[in-house]
Amino acid sequence: MGFDITSIRNDFPNLQQTVHGEPLVYLDNAATTFKPQSVIDAITNHYSHETSNVHRGVHHLSEVATAAYEGAREKVRAFLNANSTKEIILTSGTTDSINLMAQSYGRALLDEGDEILITEMEHHSNIVPWQMLCQEKGCVLKVVPMNDDGELIIEEFHKLLNAKTKLVSVVYISNSLGTINPIKDIIKAAHAQGTSVIVDGAQAVSHTEIDVQDLDCDFFAFSAHKLYGPTGVGVLYGKEALLDTMAPYRGGGDMIASVTFEKTTYNVLPYKFEAGTPNVAGVIGLGAAIDYLNTLDFTDILQYKQKLLAYGTDQLSSIKDLRLIGTAKQKTSILSFVHPLIHAHDMGTLVDEQGIAIRTGHHCTQPVMKHFGVPATSRASLAMYNTTEEIDALVKAILHAVEVFQ
Amino acid sequence: MGYDSKTELYQQVILEHNKKPRNFGKMDDATHDAEGYNPLCGDQLHVYLHINADNVIDNITFEGEGCAISKASGSMMTQALKGKTMDEAKALFTEFHDLVTGKLNPEKCEHHLGKLAIFSGIWHFPSRVKCASLSWHTMKGALDKEQTISTE
Numbered sequence: 001m002g003f004d005i006t007s008i009r010n011d012f013p014n015l016q017q018t019v020h021g022e023p024l025v026y027l028d029n030a031a032t033t034f035k036p037q038s039v040i041d042a043i044t045n046h047y048s049h050e051t052s053n054v055h056r057g058v059h060h061l062s063e064v065a066t067a068a069y070e071g072a073r074e075k076v077r078a079f080l081n082a083n084s085t086k087e088i089i090l091t092s093g094t095t096d097s098i099n100l101m102a103q104s105y106g107r108a109l110l111d112e113g114d115e116i117l118i119t120e121m122e123h124h125s126n127i128v129p130w131q132m133l134c135q136e137k138g139c140v141l142k143v144v145p146m147n148d149d150g151e152l153i154i155e156e157f158h159k160l161l162n163a164k165t166k167l168v169s170v171v172y173i174s175n176s177l178g179t180i181n182p183i184k185d186i187i188k189a190a191h192a193q194g195t196s197v198i199v200d201g202a203q204a205v206s207h208t209e210i211d212v213q214d215l216d217c218d219f220f221a222f223s224a225h226k227l228y229g230p231t232g233v234g235v236l237y238g239k240e241a242l243l244d245t246m247a248p249y250r251g252g253g254d255m256i257a258s259v260t261f262e263k264t265t266y267n268v269l270p271y272k273f274e275a276g277t278p279n280v281a282g283v284i285g286l287g288a289a290i291d292y293l294n295t296l297d298f299t300d301i302l303q304y305k306q307k308l309l310a311y312g313t314d315q316l317s318s319i320k321d322l323r324l325i326g327t328a329k330q331k332t333s334i335l336s337f338v339h340p341l342i343h344a345h346d347m348g349t350l351v352d353e354q355g356i357a358i359r360t361g362h363h364c365t366q367p368v369m370k371h372f373g374v375p376a377t378s379r380a381s382l383a384m385y386n387t388t389e390e391i392d393a394l395v396k397a398i399l400h401a402v403e404v405f406q
Numbered sequence: 407m408g409y410d411s412k413t414e415l416y417q418q419v420i421l422e423h424n425k426k427p428r429n430f431g432k433m434d435d436a437t438h439d440a441e442g443y444n445p446l447c448g449d450q451l452h453v454y455l456h457i458n459a460d461n462v463i464d465n466i467t468f469e470g471e472g473c474a475i476s477k478a479s480g481s482m483m484t485q486a487l488k489g490k491t492m493d494e495a496k497a498l499f500t501e502f503h504d505l506v507t508g509k510l511n512p513e514k515c516e517h518h519l520g521k522l523a524i525f526s527g528i529w530h531f532p533s534r535v536k537c538a539s540l541s542w543h544t545m546k547g548a549l550d551k552e553q554t555i556s557t558e
Contacts, residue, residue: 343473345447349415349534362448375448375471404416405424405474 072287
């Protein structure tokens with residue numbers, strides 16, 4: 001069928017608008033992606049016709065909502081190529097998934113002096129939960145450094161990985177640099193040491209095909225809203241044998257088998273980790289997002305985005321004095337940059353005047369900013385619905401900003 | 407695409423103060439100083455004041471990293487506050503705060519802001535209000551003897 005950009009753009013109502021009198025150019029997809037009409041319809045349909053709680057009533061609507069909710073879980077399983085829906089825990093997002101890992105898995109696993117290995121390019125959500133745990137348990141956070149292209153120094157990873165390393169938690173694709181990490185090598189090396197690996201897949205899910213069995217990761221976390229789905233929904237995949245050993249993270253309804261004041265027994269996987277009424281409509285929306293992606297050819301999408309990346313890299317590099325931050329050989333369509341005359345926030349406001357949305361700031365990766373010696377960067381992150389014309393518009397707006405600040 | 411200036415945010419005065427900030431640098435004999443931090447953007451600046459026996463600000467400087475709005479605001483603040491008493495500085499802080507949050511319309515209300523009225527349009531940019539007010543919050547923190555000021 002090929003990759004039909006016009007048809008794809010027509011599926012996203014958010015793209016069809018003007019901002020400050022200009023056609024919107026949305027280049028902030030690493031923060032969140034737009035939702036296709038089918039996702040919006042699925043959520044609207046749930047609230048219009050199928051509103052009900054799940055796993056509870058015997059009445060018609062509860063059955064319908066439960067089937068839709070559990071149907072979405074199966075779609076996630078297939079999307080990740082997990083073995084079983086027991087391995088798919090529905091959370092509120094990547095951050096929630098990683099906190100679940102820290103509080104349940106990490107807390108039981110780690111003792112004083114044990115080490116957790118992360119990398120210099122982690123998002124704060126894969127730093128802070130581990131720091132909190134380290135403080136509580138007296139364990140040590142070790143950090144794999146990166147080079148000035150924003151690539152992990154893999155020899156350092158091998159040096160830091162040792163018998164005391166009980167857990168490796170690493171980002172697959174960096175949100176501020178676009179770097180694609182050699183995740184399979186990392187997992188293989190960690191397993192050889194007997195260490196489990198958590199993969200932060202927040203950016204990876206929209207930028208590469210995921211097969212958790214092929215990766216052989218022990219855990220994989222992502223958010224629906226970076227995959228053309230709604231906010232407030234995320235996933236934690238875990239190998240069943242490991243999830244089985246883990247204690248519940250939150251107590252409440254739905255996660256129990258029986259409750260008396262003397263003793264509570266817990267529900268089976270995956271419900272053991274899903275206390276309280278879940279985000280039913282959001283999960284159904286995630287299922288619809290996966291359905292939407294399944295109508296497209298992922299290989300086509302990846303090729304198209306690599307083309308956008310190559311074009312964007314060329315065009316931005318041609319701007320005098322502009323410095324690209326993140327020049328890894330293996331990277332995805334994320335372009336971070338700084339200009340010596342213009343602070344990122346001024347850049348963001350000036351290109352916004354032209355209807356162009358980019359992200360400016362530290363992107364929740366302050367250690368990355370520190371590495372490159374900048375307080376903040378501007379970041380254009382491209383999705384499958386972006387075009388080379390939109391990159392041209394960005395370049396034109398940057399040149400205008402430079403003119404204003406000259 | 408047309409490139410007429412659509413906003414009044416980046417006026418010449420602001421661009422000029424950004425390029426050549428006044429009273430920029432450390433003050434060794436400061437009687438009051440504080441560090442200001444905006445966690446949203448990572449901007450960081452330090453405000454130093456020298457206040458004499460009559461409670462008059464006889465010298466004020468600032469230094470740090472920031473966007474054009476925060477640098478220009480810091481620069482213009484130092485110009486506005488030199489020679490003012492502590493009470494006058496605090497009163498001006500309140501007026502400036504009201505200005506950038508849209509509570510004070512400089513064309514309708516009486517005020518003592520002078521050139522600072524140039525920041526009146528910034529309340530249209532909620533994410534940038536803190537850029538303009540960081541130096542002022544830091545200055546007030548220094549007067550109140552607070553060490554670290556965060557805009558969050």
